[in-house]
Amino acid sequence: MAYLYHSWDEAYKSPFGAIHRDEECRFTIRLPEETPLDYAPVLVVFRTGFKERFLPMCALGSEAGCTIYSTTFRPKYEGVHYYYFAYTSSGVRHYIKRGDACHGTLDNGGMFQLTVFSQHYQTPKFLKGGIMYQIFPDRFCSSGKPHENVPTDRVMRQWGETPYYRPDEHGHVWNNDYFGGDLEGIRSKLDYLKDLGVTCIYLNPIFESHENHRYNTANYRKVDPLLGTNEDFRTLCEDAKKRGISVILDGVFSHTGADSIYFNKFGRYSEPGAYQSEQSPYYSWYHFWGNKEYESWWGIDTLPNVDENNPSYTKYICGKGGVLEYWLSLGAAGYRLDVADELPDEFLDNLRTCVKNYDEEKIVIGEVWEDASNKEAYGVKRRYLLGDQLDSVMNYPFREAIIAYIKGEAVTTFRDRIMGILENYPKCTVDVLMNFVSTHDIERAINRFGGQPCDGKSKDWMAQNNLSPEEYQRGKTLLKCAMVLQFFLPGVPSIYYGDEVGLQGWKDPFNRRCFPWGNEDTELLEFTKQLGSIRHSCEAFAEGKMEFLVLEDNLVGFSRYDAETGNSAIVLLNRGGATGMVSLRDKCFANYAFSTVISGICDGDAIILPAYSYAVISAVRSVRSEPAE
Template identity: 30%
Template sequence: MADPSGPLLASPHHSPSAYMVSNPTPASGETVEVSVVVPDQSGVGPVMLRTVHDGEATFVEGRSRRVGASSVWTFDLGCHNEIVNYRFWCGGSEPHWLTGEGLVGHDPTDRSDFKLATTGATPKWVPETVWYQIFPDRFASADPNKPLPEWARHSDWDAPIARGRAAMSQVYGGDLDGITGHLDHLIDLGVGGIYLTPVFEARSNHRYDASSFERVDPLLGGDEALVRLAQACHRAGIRVISDLTLNHTGSSHEWFQAAQADLGSPEAGFYFFGDEPDDYEAWLGVASLPKLDHSSGELRRRLYEGPRSAFGKFLGAPFELDGWRIDVANMTGRLGLSDLNRQVRSAARATLDQIDPDKWLVGEHFFDYSLDATGPGWHGCMNYGGVARPILSWLGSEPARRTFMPGPGVDARAGGSVAASIDAVMSSVPWQFVLGSMALIGSHDTSRWHSMAASPELARIGVALTMTLPGSPCIFYGDEIGLTGVGNHESRRTMPWNRDSWDRAELDWYRSLIALRGSSQALAHGGLRWAERADDALAFIRESAEERILVRACRAGTPALRLSEQLLGTNQAELVFGDGTVSRVDGNLEFDLEGPGVAIWRIGPQALTQL
């Protein structure tokens, strides 16, 4: 039996991707084939499948055949429940379990099982898309002289960002037509989608305090400007999603104003009021953000149930948004002993599917999102837990790690722990949820990545990991030209349109990675297999039926990675990104690069077509 800490490619391997599952998005009642590759060097045999049927553990015997220097075990997996859990018992002199967290020598819980969902597929285009997040007030302005409402304070485009609460009323004048006027930059960059933070009328520049869910803010150009932007993007092959808050409104919202004026009104039932108009529940105690009560059927009807709701309106004509990002998705519908989160996400998904099941629904989540990945609901989440935090723990500076989250922040980790963190997060949810999630390392809610990474070289490694790990990569506007900013106010600085100020080398780095991502089925849909988990080096293979991609990242100088041609199933490798080299040495392929750095190779397809 191969020790789990030994050569990674010598261990049994499975991924719940289409490479090893005949249908990773099964319908309820369907039976699919799942396969495990067992290298001869592992000493494993026989293998059995363990699954859970209506809460009862069930074991299934499989079929074994030879493929190269491995045995391939195939099993029939019945997909009976909403979430289909399964893992593999690997027999031998020292039996182990193969789980979503790897090969383990203890009896694991079902939490780490591989998982499939029978509740609908993530749209195929989502993991094939690289997103460009835009904070509309700070990207570009088509009309810098527009009149401002009384709450807003004008700032010139190059003026510094204010401190404290004044930062939220500071308006630089960016608008939706400004974005439309600069689509040439996004087309040149190669992104496939734009994610807009909220565009509804509000009383702040961030607009998470909506005054209405029916109107686009006139400061951004109104409804017509959103239509113009969406149409221009669609003509260019770029999708558009925006931000919707189902957890709260602003205190200036027309519903909340009606509720405070009459606690007997239908709108009063939309919120959690006490005996007085000023006694109400607010998000994290922020009085300007009153929390919504989803037990109100009228609220649900107006906000997200059905095509005529606010949620449905902007997915249909003439706006034709391609989906929604749901703000504070982890807290939506939750207050004390009341938890309606599942009902909210299921109803929102039902509306989306009724309008067009090929649209995307993604929820904000900074933490453990496994409880919210059940049932029809979000296709995925903003994957801070499985991408941003692990990458920051490996590549981030001490100040950035300590201030990324409340409490102790993010601890420094070696490569092996980083890989274990990624595996733990991915194994906690169905594979389609992983593919349907945003892979990101920064946003409007964090410092900019170039201010968090411990060095410019490590920053580039982080970008490459974001572009090659499972999920739908998302970059924050300006990161591609080297913008910096500490804290979530400074990170929202204006986009400089004097192109002489841009970091051209950084732009080329992003452009090349985005092009590679867009051309690779393995990076979009392939499974993930670790090939190296050293303190200062990580390497993994993304593999699909069409191709295999090997990514190696080194945060410091490290020895070359030597992989057995027999275990790889090929002696072919072609460098497709970075400055690495590959050579053949005594039946091995040796992958080398000068650290810190990252290199990506396309390796020969393994002879597993019989899977």
């Protein structure tokens, strides 16, 4: 089928997706042969705030009743570019713009996006093809080891109890209940993580703080005493490395705690902080006005904002021997940046420079909830993925696409959501995207699948409502389907601790319950291990490209393939409650030669997919011989 334009098909745009600065990109349109043209069509390209460029297109010949017009564009500047096509017929100006996710439509529609990134942009290899495991340190595992200098105002709880969630008489939830998870506990479970296939641990904050989430940093250069010592962190990294596991830290650099050595609002520390004295070396980090009033993160007065571009603060974090270098020297593999959209560009530039000067293989991942390629924050179009800031982001768009599809959304919508990110992000970013279905900031996926929506529900409701046995079974069944997509789509699967054993939890703090050691769902655990084993067995899952092959109501199929060798893995998923079947003789597989069924039921040339099941088949892909439809 011929389209006016199809941005995902290399017969119309080559190469697919984002491109390097100064890399040639060919654009092709097809117009009906009977279309009278006053002069040649043009490609119109522009960046926000800059004038359009008009590139004439040349006729290449005719095909299937259409005249083919083409031109090339070699961008000289990095940034998000937008484009469309225009031509004049019998004195009337016409436009080919984006009508849906990828197709050109006549005269109506929006702009197509072309992301142009730096020629030097590369991302660390250590994460590609791996599996990440996110740990909320207080709730994963307690070693029982005694720790020194633990503040006496912390409330110690029994492992497995419901986290505190009710506010005090002033309406503040202090998050001062602790369950004793520590670094030594994590170290004791490294073999468990290795058996799960984990190659990278992402730790929620470990720096000294006075609430259990530790996003209100009290001392950037010290492990929280309840978690252990700085030396314990070094030992954890060393022992993890022996097992092929890296450790990434959570960097919270947009604000500190009010209860910190820097601000010291409550006088916990002997040296005066910014709240107490203008003579404090940290005073210039903060914005004060009036009678001890100050700017805080989202109005939460326990989280005073910092001026990230204050020279003193930037040097403290990003300077030689600063916070970033210090933890890298102890073994950290990089950082996940909390609220990256609230960190100014200059600070992100400095942060990346510091990390990459230490070691190009150290990674920088940003918390961004939207499409990070075209994100605007506080009136500024961000440049996270152009080569000078982030390597990767938390892939919330994939998460929402996966959950919506598993819960019944149209398969074509799922395809469009996935392809939209693959089109907009640099390929090197795609290979290290953090793909998850649960995190510490959202309800666990098993609850989202199995129970009723929790939006609008009270904390009391969330505390008292566990999934019924029937809800749990449904949640688990759909979670397994979601994990298939999480593990095999482009990017790196990130398991939120406990998801692999059926740990439940609505929103904060119930999504941060203790790991249920001794009460694991072993069937779900073995399923997760199987996915990890398959992922590690096929190199195409590391950096392979992707194409959708099967798009039916309850059946979706796609390949991951190495464009040079053709080595491929075909992934098929049945999200429905009835048995499905896919014939390997179908036209969609014409470019593939099959070798081995890695997982699934094969009956001759057919793959049988029982309800809520998947299959993975190794294959070799040949070069596509016709445009995609």
